[in-house]
Each structure stands twice: as structure tokens, then as C-alpha cells.
Amino acid sequence: MRSIWRTLDRALARDIGLVCLADCLVGVSYGAIAVSSGFPLWAPMLMSLLVFAGASQFMFVGIIAAGGNPFAAVLAGLLVNARHLPFGFALGDVLGKRWAARIAGSHLMIDESVAFALAEKDAHRRRAAYWACGIGLFVSWNAGVLIGAYAGTAISDTDAFGLDAAFPAVLLALVLPALKDRAARLPVLVGVVVALVATPFMPAGLPVLLALAGVLVGVAVKEPELQEVA
Amino acid sequence: MDGMELLVGTVVLALGTFAFRFAGPVLRSRAKLSPKAERLMALAAIVLLAALVAVSALTEGDSFAGVARPAGVLVGGVLAWRKAPFVLVVVAAAATAALLRLTGVP
Numbered sequence: 001m002r003s004i005w006r007t008l009d010r011a012l013a014r015d016i017g018l019v020c021l022a023d024c025l026v027g028v029s030y031g032a033i034a035v036s037s038g039f040p041l042w043a044p045m046l047m048s049l050l051v052f053a054g055a056s057q058f059m060f061v062g063i064i065a066a067g068g069n070p071f072a073a074v075l076a077g078l079l080v081n082a083r084h085l086p087f088g089f090a091l092g093d094v095l096g097k098r099w100a101a102r103i104a105g106s107h108l109m110i111d112e113s114v115a116f117a118l119a120e121k122d123a124h125r126r127r128a129a130y131w132a133c134g135i136g137l138f139v140s141w142n143a144g145v146l147i148g149a150y151a152g153t154a155i156s157d158t159d160a161f162g163l164d165a166a167f168p169a170v171l172l173a174l175v176l177p178a179l180k181d182r183a184a185r186l187p188v189l190v191g192v193v194v195a196l197v198a199t200p201f202m203p204a205g206l207p208v209l210l211a212l213a214g215v216l217v218g219v220a221v222k223e224p225e226l227q228e229v230a
Numbered sequence: 231m232d233g234m235e236l237l238v239g240t241v242v243l244a245l246g247t248f249a250f251r252f253a254g255p256v257l258r259s260r261a262k263l264s265p266k267a268e269r270l271m272a273l274a275a276i277v278l279l280a281a282l283v284a285v286s287a288l289t290e291g292d293s294f295a296g297v298a299r300p301a302g303v304l305v306g307g308v309l310a311w312r313k314a315p316f317v318l319v320v321v322a323a324a325a326t327a328a329l330l331r332l333t334g335v336p
Contacts, residue, residue, distance in 0.1 A: 011330055015316040022320065041238050050244035062241060062334045070239035074246070081247040083278050088254015090275030094256045102259075105336055106251040113266065118272065162327030164295075166300030168287035169323030171279050172303065173310040178276045188280045195281035200274065211281030213273050 008128045012116075016133045019112055020140035022166045023054070028151070029158045030057060035149050037065035048145040052138060053110060056080040059204060068123020087105035087211065089115045093123070095129050108134025115174035187218035236292040302327030 027048065034044035039061065047057050056077035063073040087109055094117050095105030108131070117130035158164065178184055191214025198207035233235030263271070287303040289295050310316075 011315075018317050018320055022324070036247075038231055039231060039236070040231070044242065047240045047243070050240060051247050053247055056243065056247065060239070064236070064239075065240070070235045074239050077243045078246045079252055081243075083282075084247065084250040085253055086271070086274045086278060088251055089258055090271040091255065092258055092271070100256050106255055107248060108253075110250045111279065111282060114275060118275055118279075124247075140299045159299075160328060160331060162298070162324035162329075162331070165287070165299045165306070165327035166320050166324040168283045168303045169306030169310075169320050172283045172287075172307050173316055173319045175276055175279045175283065176307070176310050177329075184273055184276055188279050191277035191281045192284040195285050196288060199285055199289045203336055204291075208278060208281045208285055211277050212274055213326070214277045214281075215270060218273065219270070 008132050012125075012129060013132065016116065016129070016136050019116075019133065019170055020136040022163055022170070023112070023137055024140040024144035025099050025161065026054060026158055026163055026167075027141045028148035030054065030061070031145040031148025031150075033058075033148075034061045036152060037061065039065075044145050044149050045142070045193055046159075048142050051077070051081075052107060052141065053077075053081050054141070055204075059222060076203060077204070079203055082205060083208055084109055090114070091117060093128070094127050096127070102162070105131070108138055110134070110137060111171060112174075114170050119174040124214060183222070184217065186221060187214035188218045190214035232322040298330035298335050301330055301335075 014034030021042050022158050022172040024101060030048070031044045035041060044057070044061070047060065051057055051060075058196045059080055060073045063076055088106065091109070091114065113130050113134040116133040117126050120126040136147050179188060195207040198210050202210075255308075283303070287295070288300050289301075301312040302325075305326045306319045309322055310319045314322075
């Protein structure tokens with residue numbers, strides 16, 4: 001653990017800290033929205049500790065608050081969270097080889113920690129970024145939800161602060177360098193178009209998964225080139 | 231709201247989510263992947279994150295997210311592309327969306 005903090009330089013720590021702050025505020029709004037829509041205090045807090053995936057938590061609370069049944073809420077949440085499966089394959093050894101590290105590291109797997117890790121080239125920095133972001137967000141998200149659940153609707157409209165624009169901007173800034181690799185551009189473009197086209201017609205979560213079609217297109221386009229060389 | 235139903239729902243969602251998260255690291259450690267397969271896995275994650283950026287920047291539910299949010303993300307994206315510091319990218323994206331809303335832009 002100590003080597004993580006040594007590898008982590010100031011700039012990276014500051015970037016991660018900013019994301020933690022933003023997510024903490026979103027956590028405040030989540031706690032406040034859950035409690036003000038009639039959930040008991042423990043519900044958003046327990047869910048933030050055990051599920052720890054913002055989009056699916058908002059979805060779960062939204063469906064139940066609108067009178068939907070818990071079964072539908074669970075299914076919708078699982079669909080939103082299914083992208084963690086390919087994330088886990090991409091991360092590889094970042095979590096380490098010990099079982100305790102794999103279990104804890106898996107629980108800390110969220111969009112931001114994955115994006116921060118993949119944005120680093122060096123294996124040590126990759127690991128440091130993943131753990132620092134994962135732990136930092138786990139603490140700040142849960143702290144935010146706790147505050148929101150008790151403080152009520154102090155910050156329920158994070159859109160007023162533009163925080164809804166901050167989340168995509170964070171991921172965009174982290175993903176952009178990967179597009180320097182020309183081989184990544186077509187798959188990303190196809191994936192983005194597929195996801196956007198599918199969004200009006202499909203339940204949340206599925207359009208993002210369908211973006212993986214972009215990877216298939218990338219493979220299909222690349223094969224003939226390889227054969228020509230051979 | 232039935233407390234027991236909430237508790238069970240939370241635990242089932244938590245277990246399912248953990249299974250998704252845990253499967254990758256565990257299955258990957260069992261087989262040695264070729265460098266090509268590893269590149270594909272990394273590419274898949276990048277494609278997913280990029281799709282997540284597009285969907286969360288442009289849509290809300292199943293309709294258009296309005297103007298302020300996409301404008302904010304666009305400002306952030308241009309700054310990131312011009313290699314501006316990460317903090318500036320994020321703050322500018324949020325500030326753009328917030329200011330636009332303050333002036334009545336949806």
C-alpha cells in the first residue's frame with residue numbers, strides 16, 4: 001500500500017482529488033434525493049457501501065420512487081453495471097495477484113478508477129492511479145451520501161453546478177490520449193454512434209454495451225490488411 | 231416502502247454488480263492472454279468509456295440532454311484536446327454548463 005502513495009505524484013493526486021470532490025457532491029444529491037423520495041436513511045447509505053456504482057444507484061432509487069417494483073429496479077441496475085465485466089478484463093494485473101487485493105480492487109472498480117488506470121502507461125503508475133482513485137472515490141462518495149441523507153435537500157440539484165457536465169468531461173479527458181492510436185479511432189467512432197442511436201430505444205446500460213460492436217468492426221477491418229501483408 | 235424488499239434488492243444488486251466486477255480479474259488470471267487479446271481488451275474498455283461519455287453528455291433518459299450539458303462537455307473536450315490541465319478541463323466543463331443554465335439555457 002505504501003508504494004502506491006509514493007508512486008502517486010502531486011499532479012495525479014490533485015486530479016483524483018478533484019474528481020473525488022465532484023463525486024462527493026453528487027453523492028450528497030443522491031442521499032438527499034433518496035431520503036426525500038421516501039427511502040429510509042439506511043437505504044442509500046447501505047447501497048452506496050455495497051453497490052458503489054452511482055448510475056445504477058440513481059436508477060434503483062428512481063424506479064422504486066416512481067412506484068416500480070424492486071425486481072425491475074435490480075434488473076435495471078444490473079444492466080447499467082454490466083460494463084464492469086469488460087472493464088475487469090481490460091484491467092488485467094492492475095488489481096494485483098493476491099485474493100484480498102482482487103476482491104477489494106474489484107469492489108473499487110468504477111468508470112473513473114478504470115479511466116484513470118488506463119490513462120497511465122507505466123504499470124506502477126497504473127496501479128497507483130487505480131487504487132488511489134478507487135479508495136478516494138469510495139470514501140468521498142459514501143461520505144457525500146451520508147451528508148446528503150442527513151442534511152436533506154441542501155444540494156439536490158447538482159445540475160445547477162454543472163456537475164452533470166463534469167462527469168463526461170472527466171472521462172473524456174482521460175480517454176482522449178488513447179485516440180492518438182489510430183487503430184482505436186474507428187472502433188471508438190462506431191461504438192459512440194451505435195450507443196447514441198440505440199439510446200432512445202433501449203433500457204439504460206444496453207446502448208453502452210452495444211458500443212462493443214465498434215471493437216468487432218475494428219477487428220473485421222484490420223484482418224484483411226494483415227492478410228495482405230502475409 | 232417495504233424495508234425487507236429494499237434490503238433484499240440492495241443485496242442482490244450488490245452481489246450481481248460484484249460478480250460483474252470480479253469475473254474479469256479472476257478469469258483473466260487463469261489464462262495467459264496473447265498480446266493481441268490484451269490489446270483488444272484495452273480497446274474494448276476505451277470504446278465503452280467513450281460511449282459512456284457520449285451517452286452521458288448528450289442524453290438524459292431516452293431523450294436529448296439539452297444544450298448546457300453538451301456545451302460544457304464540448305468546452306472541456308476542446309481544452310483536453312489542447313492539452314490543458316485536467317483540473318481546468320473539469321472545472322471549465324462544469325462552469326460552462328452552470329453559467330449557461332444561469333442565463334436560462336436548458
